[in-house]
Amino acid sequence: MSTHGGFARGLRAAWTVYLKEVRENLRDKRTVLNALITGPLLGPILFGMIFSFTLQRQLSEADKPLPVPVIGAQHAPNLLHALAAQGLVVEPPPAQGAVATIRSHAAKVVLVIPPGYDAAWRKGQPAGVELYYDSARQDSGTPVRRVKRMLQVYASTIAAQRLLVRGLAPTLLRPVAAEDRDLATPQSRSALMFSILPYFFVLTVFLGGMYLAIDTTAGERERQSLEPLLANPVGRGMLLAGKLGATVSFALISLLLSCIAFAVVGRFLPVEKLDIVLDIGPRFAAWVLLLMAPLALLLATLQTLVSAFAKSYREAQTYLSILMLLPVIPSLLLAVMPLQPRPWMYAVPLLGQQLGIMDLVRGEGVGLVPLLAVLLGTSLAAVLAFVLTRWLYASERLAVSA
Amino acid sequence: MIEVRELRKAFGKVQAVDGVSFAARDGAITGLLGPNGAGKTTTLRMLYTLMRPDAGSIRVDGIDAVADALAARRHLGVLPDARGLYKRLSARENIAYYARLHGLSGSALRTRVETMIHLLQLEAEAGRRTEGFSQGQRVKVALARALVHDPHNVILDEPGNGLDVMATRALRGFLRNLRDEGRCVLFSSHIMQEVAALCDRIVVIAHGRVVAEGSSDELRARTGAATLEDAFVALIGSGEGLAA
Numbered sequence: 001m002s003t004h005g006g007f008a009r010g011l012r013a014a015w016t017v018y019l020k021e022v023r024e025n026l027r028d029k030r031t032v033l034n035a036l037i038t039g040p041l042l043g044p045i046l047f048g049m050i051f052s053f054t055l056q057r058q059l060s061e062a063d064k065p066l067p068v069p070v071i072g073a074q075h076a077p078n079l080l081h082a083l084a085a086q087g088l089v090v091e092p093p094p095a096q097g098a099v100a101t102i103r104s105h106a107a108k109v110v111l112v113i114p115p116g117y118d119a120a121w122r123k124g125q126p127a128g129v130e131l132y133y134d135s136a137r138q139d140s141g142t143p144v145r146r147v148k149r150m151l152q153v154y155a156s157t158i159a160a161q162r163l164l165v166r167g168l169a170p171t172l173l174r175p176v177a178a179e180d181r182d183l184a185t186p187q188s189r190s191a192l193m194f195s196i197l198p199y200f201f202v203l204t205v206f207l208g209g210m211y212l213a214i215d216t217t218a219g220e221r222e223r224q225s226l227e228p229l230l231a232n233p234v235g236r237g238m239l240l241a242g243k244l245g246a247t248v249s250f251a252l253i254s255l256l257l258s259c260i261a262f263a264v265v266g267r268f269l270p271v272e273k274l275d276i277v278l279d280i281g282p283r284f285a286a287w288v289l290l291l292m293a294p295l296a297l298l299l300a301t302l303q304t305l306v307s308a309f310a311k312s313y314r315e316a317q318t319y320l321s322i323l324m325l326l327p328v329i330p331s332l333l334l335a336v337m338p339l340q341p342r343p344w345m346y347a348v349p350l351l352g353q354q355l356g357i358m359d360l361v362r363g364e365g366v367g368l369v370p371l372l373a374v375l376l377g378t379s380l381a382a383v384l385a386f387v388l389t390r391w392l393y394a395s396e397r398l399a400v401s402a
Numbered sequence: 403m404i405e406v407r408e409l410r411k412a413f414g415k416v417q418a419v420d421g422v423s424f425a426a427r428d429g430a431i432t433g434l435l436g437p438n439g440a441g442k443t444t445t446l447r448m449l450y451t452l453m454r455p456d457a458g459s460i461r462v463d464g465i466d467a468v469a470d471a472l473a474a475r476r477h478l479g480v481l482p483d484a485r486g487l488y489k490r491l492s493a494r495e496n497i498a499y500y501a502r503l504h505g506l507s508g509s510a511l512r513t514r515v516e517t518m519i520h521l522l523q524l525e526a527e528a529g530r531r532t533e534g535f536s537q538g539q540r541v542k543v544a545l546a547r548a549l550v551h552d553p554h555n556v557i558l559d560e561p562g563n564g565l566d567v568m569a570t571r572a573l574r575g576f577l578r579n580l581r582d583e584g585r586c587v588l589f590s591s592h593i594m595q596e597v598a599a600l601c602d603r604i605v606v607i608a609h610g611r612v613v614a615e616g617s618s619d620e621l622r623a624r625t626g627a628a629t630l631e632d633a634f635v636a637l638i639g640s641g642e643g644l645a646a
Contacts, residue, residue, distance in 0.1 A: 006472075009505060016502040020491070027490040224486030228544065231450050231480035232503040233472045396453050 013234040017242025021216050022249060031211040035250045039207035040257035043200030044265040050196070051269050065089045066146055071098055072113035076121075079113070079129070079154060086150045098132040108140045109133045109147055124162075194278075195334060197262075198357040201255060201288060202327040202350065205296045206303075208254025209247040210320055213303035216243040218316035221399070230399050240304070240393050244386070247300040255292055259285035284360055291356045291366070294378035298349055301385040308389070308398060330354045346370040347377030403428050403586055404449060404555055409458035411444055418444045420610035422458070426588040426603075428554070431581050433597040434590040435634065436607035437644050442590040443483060445607070446559050449588075450480045462555055476504070479553035483560055485544040489533040493524055496532060497547045504551035518546040522576070538569035545576070556580055558589035562596050574600055593645045598630045608638045 025031045064087075071093040073080055080090055094101040098110040112130040120127040131147060133140045160170035220226045229239070259280075266280040303320055310316035330351040346352040352374040356366050366374075392398075404426040411419040419441045426432035434442050447453045449460055451471035460467040460474070467474035487496050497518055501511045519528045522542040527535070532543060541561070549556065561577075562570050577600060580587050591597050597604055598618055606614040606621070614621055614637045618630050627633040634644060 012505070013503050016499070020488075020499050023495075024488055024490045220486075223489070224484035225488060226486075227452065227482045227484040228480065228486070228548065229503075230452055231475060231478070231482065231548075232500060233475040233505075234503050235472065399452055400447075 010235055010238040013232075014238040014242040014245070017234075017239055018245045018249075021212065021243055021246035025212055025215060025246065025250065028211075028215070031215065031250075034211055035208045035254050036257060039204050039254045040261055042207075043197075043204055043258055044261035047197065047200060047262070048265045048269060055270065066143055067091050068109055068111050068143070068147060069094050069098075069101060069107050070111045070113065072115065072117070075113045075115060075117045076127075076129070082154045082157070083147075083150050086153065088147065088150055098130075102132050102134050105137075108137070108143045111147065194361040195358060196331065197361060198354040199327060199331040201258065201292055201357065202295070202299075202353065203324070204258040205251045205255050205292060206299055206324055206327065209251035209296070209300045209303055210324075212243075212247040212250050213300060214307045214310075214313055214316045214320065216246065217304055217308040218310045219313050222313050227399050236393050236398075237390050240386075240390055244297075244300055244304055247304060248296050251296040251300055252289070252293065255289060255296065256285075259288055279361075279363060287360050287366065288357060291353050291371075291374055294375055294382055295349060295353050298378055298382035298385055301382055301389055305385065305389040305392065308393060326350075334358075343369060343373060346373035349378040349381045352377055403461075403463055404557075404588055405459075405461040406445070406449065407459045409445060409448060409460065410456045411441075411448060411453065412456055418610055419448070419455075422607065422610070422612055424605045424612055424615055426555075426586050428586045429581060429584045430602040431577060431587045431589070431600050432603045432605060433601035434588065434605050434607055435594070435597045435644075436590075436592065437638065438592055440592075440607045441610040442592075442607055443559055446482075446557055446588075446590055450478055450482070450557055451475060452482075476551070477553055477555055479549040479551070479556045481541075481544055481548045481556075481558040481561055483563070485541065487532040487535070487540055487543055490531060492529050492531050493535075493539075493543045493546075494519065494528045496543055497550055500547035501550045506551065514550050514552065518550050522546045523572075537564045538566060538572075541565060541569065541573070545573075549580075553585075555586040556588070558587075560591055561589055562591065562593060570596075594631050594634055606634065606637050613637050 025035075066087055067089040069091040070080065073090060073093070080088075084090060091107075094106060094110070096104070096106075098112050101107050101110050110132040112132065114128060114130065117127045117129065129151065131144065133144045135141070135144075156173075159173060163170050163172065220229070230236070262280050263282065263285060266278055269278060271278040302323065306319045306323055307316035310319055327350055330348075331354060333351075334354060341355050346355055346369075352370075356370060356374050359366050359370070406425070407423045409419055409422040410417070422441070422445055424432075434445065436442050444453065448455045449462075449467065451467050451474055455468060462474040463477045465474045465477060487493075488499070491499065494515060498511060498515050501514055506514055519525055522545060524539075524542055524546060527539060532540065535543070541564075556577075558577075561573055565573060577587055577589070581602070589600075601618070603615070603617055604621060605612055614624065616624065618633075621633045621637070622628075622630060625633040625636040627636050638644070
């Protein structure tokens with residue numbers, strides 16, 4: 001068995017198993033649909049949607065005229081003129097009053113200028129205006145901020161004018177001047193939004209291999225074809241290798257298609273409007289495939305391990321759906337507490353891929369040491385998972401249905 | 403030739419096979435008869451090396467099946483109780499898959515596959531996917547793939563299960579042909595008629611033990627029973643779990 005000829009014979013058998021599993025699954029509409037169409041397209045389409053949505057919101061927040069119902073407009077024509085110059089559109093006062101207008105969601109913010117405004121202004125006292133809004137409503141935040149900012153701009157202009165009239169420098173009112181020096185590059189600004197990208201890739205790999213992992217193990221047993229298969233003169237390790245190979249192939253092809261879809265979607269996204277750079281072309285795709293390859297092996301092995309011991313196809317599906325949540329953890333972790341990447345983190349499966357792909361998105365490239373850490377760390381985990389699966393695969397319980 | 407000596411296998415506290423010994427000779431059909439739960443399937447599973455015995459020895463054409471399972475499997479054609487086919491492959495592809503796993507390739511493979519299709523009269527459906535095949539057609543394909551490497555020994559677990567009369571007759575004819583070619587045919591059954599009609603030698607199993615072994619005449623003579631059926635009931639102690 002351990003002779004050289006035996007090993008070569010085993011490899012040929014593994015290849016036979018591989019070809020048969022690939023062929024059989026290519027004939028399965030559900031698998032092809034999930035692994036080669038839905039899976040690869042899911043990430044790019046979702047990403048495109050999130051991107052356009054964010055873009056639209058940012059653009060509308062920045063430029064669009066802001067309609068605001070104003071009560072008591074006649075008391076402060078100058079103020080309203082200044083606000084209108086900044087993009088505020090004065091709406092006629094609502095009949096139901098400010099409070100009811102906000103409560104009934106008829107407007108996000110209402111500006112009230114009380115009758116005493118003019119008198120206070122003339123005396124040089126702070127002239128009060130009231131802003132009605134409901135901070136519990138999420139969409140009120142931006143309009144309220146904008147109106148407040150407009151009022152502030154107007155107030156400081158007037159303050160500066162009053163000082164000048166009295167012969168004082170307006171700078172007196174600015175004892176400390178804080179100025180922004182934002183060091184974010186367009187690339188790194190985009191990284192924030194793109195931190196979700198790695199998860200899409202992991203998800204694609206997972207979905208791409210999932211159906212084969214189940215079909216070749218729990219499915220094969222449920223269809224009563226595993227026991228006769230095991231009567232053939234092929235060691236279980238070689239059977240496992242062939243089946244795993246087919247699963248990994250589907251996962252990687254799924255990932256490749258996903259990369260292509262991302263590259264296509266990336267061409268149509270109006271990234272320049274956000275002043276960021278998005279480089280998800282062929283070079284990016286090649287790097288992603290390299291970083292993800294050992295992870296595909298690891299995930300396929302884990303999927304096989306889990307489904308080989310599920311009692312039925314359905315049970316395997318349930319377990320794998322739970323296992324699918326696992327890759328979310330590093331993404332969430334990095335989102336909640338952005339940790340300083342350290343070299344060892346690249347060696348952690350999933351986390352390493354997440355960090356590596358983020359480096360790519362930021363346009364920094366992956367250094368040699370992190371790259372080796374990613375490849376070696378995840379490969380080692382994959383080999384350990386394979387050895388464990390191989391060991392469990394030899395159990396008698398595996399073959400016996402029911 | 404399959405020789406079994408003092409085979410034992412326990413699952414937890416249940417002693418499924420408790421010291422089974424027998425020999426299945428070349429050029430003969432040997433039947434393993436016993437009620438459901440007697441240990442027939444477990445015994446056969448150890449013979450075709452799906453399970454390892456706790457104790458005892460198995461020799462297939464002189465090969466120690468416990469020590470060198472792969473070598474023993476090359477000398478065995480197996481039709482287990484589970485006989486699922488690959489639905490998305492045609493009958494021919496199902497058979498060819500097993501031929502490849504046995505190391506056949508090229509023209510040798512094609513010849514063997516077509517021979518099996520011819521032998522089992524599968525010509526009409528060979529190119530069709532096996533989804534929707536009748537039970538009889540499925541058993542034919544399962545037999546064809548099990549024997550595609552031309553094994554000298556054939557093990558069948560309850561081969562008559564689920565077959566109609568015509569398919570059963572065809573199966574019996576096929577097994578007799580295998581015997582006449584000089585092969586060693588070993589099958590299990592809980593159906594007395596099947597065993598009586600086919601077997602040259604009968605091994606009666608109950609509670610994981612061999613309770614009798616011999617030709618049908620020998621078994622009748624030994625128990626003094628008039629019919630083989632009475633002989634079985636006398637040997638096993640009850641007719642429970644057997645089918646006429």
